[in-house]
Amino acid sequence: MMRSVALRKTKNLLMTALMVAATLTVLVPLALIFVHIVKMGLSSVNLDFFTQIPKPTGETGGGMANGMAGSAVMIAMASAIGIPIGIFGAIYLAEYGGSRISTVIRFAADVLSGIPSIITGMVAYSLLVVPMKGFSALAGSVALALIMIPIVLRTTEEQLKMVPGTLREASLALGVPLWRTSLKVTLRSALTGVMTGILLSIARVAGETAPLLFTALGNQFWSSKLTEPMAAMPLQIFNFAISPYEDWHRLAWAGALVLVTVMFTLSLAARYFGRTRER
């Protein structure tokens, strides 16, 4: 009797230790990355960083203002393309879809979200950059939108399915057509959850570098045309980090710090939206 209790307690201790170890294995790298980025980047995050474009090599100072603006523009365009497609696709799947075609669409979305982002970039390159004979912000936005669509689609579909059927029926029984019911009752009831999915998808593409490498290409200067190469934060970080100049390295670290902070904030916001829904 006593032996078995002792054995049970030992087992319990062992398992607890294993789980604590697993938790630490997840947390420690995250903490290391964060601490390292803050240590390397914080000193270079100043007003110039947010207001100036990169200086030519040899001059000190400069910032990533054009990269931040470019990222914002391309994310906004990718959202304008990807969010409606994702949401309407999800409404189709959750409210209308016949069983076979829905299965195909779901499978396609899952495959799409698993495709390496460099390949998404290559697709946008061959579809847009080659025919348009030049790198462009537009091509970059399309590449990012392709990454957003499956994320928005699947999270929205899950949220729509959680809306109780009785609400749908209440609306239909009032003589409201299904499409109006889907938009004004079902989607509206699921709105906070849908917002969470959208924020997560934005956080995901905000840091994507590979799909922009041969679509938006990057730009050392301000660019206002969507048909021309445009700067983006992840691209600038990449280019500065592989450069041989000490000053550019510092800017790259500062960019990394700002980017991680933005993504962290977006994830927190997504969490917050998710929580208010559960309440």
Add this chain to the structure above:
Amino acid sequence: MTTKVKLENLNVHFGNTHAVKDVSIDFPENSVTAIIGPSGCGKSTVLRSINRMHDLAPSARVTGKIILDDADIYDKGVDPVSIRRRVGMVFQKPNPFPAMSIYDNVIAGYKLNGKVNRSEADGIVESSLKRVALWDEVKDRLKTSAMELSGGQQQRLCIARTIAVKPEVILMDEPASALDPLSTLKIEELIEELKEKYTIIIVTHNMQQAARVSDFTAFFYLGELVECGETRKIFTTPDKKQTEDYITGRFG
């Protein structure tokens, strides 16, 4: 008495299940008809075929005719949305729209269809709420959430929402089964009043309720209509042995 809704050889299948078998029945205008029977006898299925709610279930198949006034609602080319505007429905569990205020819930049938006339809306909300005897209880908090009402109030709100769009027929699927006795009484009184203007078809598990509120009663068993007639007759001298057994509580 004129017939408002007439079912002719109605059959409903769900996949391989034959849920409603060859049912023919007349529902007279401006009266209350109760549909009773044990669980799974097809009561709700019959009710939901009268406003084409089955259209949304891919596995459901409805055959036969349902004549509303003088036209078959399952005819090709009939828009189910137009039928649902004429045939309203009240559900078992109160289901007000949670994101909407009391006011918006009553006017929802107009608002969701995108046609609200501000000045008309106030009148519709007030008269609908008065009709369900909810006006005095909520008139000072029309803009608060409908979820703050009690279950019985919510159900009366749902009835107000249904009559606000001026239907001709109201289907009620066990409207009081989730409510306490006092709220149930209020709903029953309301049904009595509503039949002046509407044709009411109510599914209920509660035989006393059927006896209290209805003019006619239809007894269903295993998807078939066993007997249908004046409520007084069904509950005192039914023609069929099965009906008598069910009503006296010997089975079901």
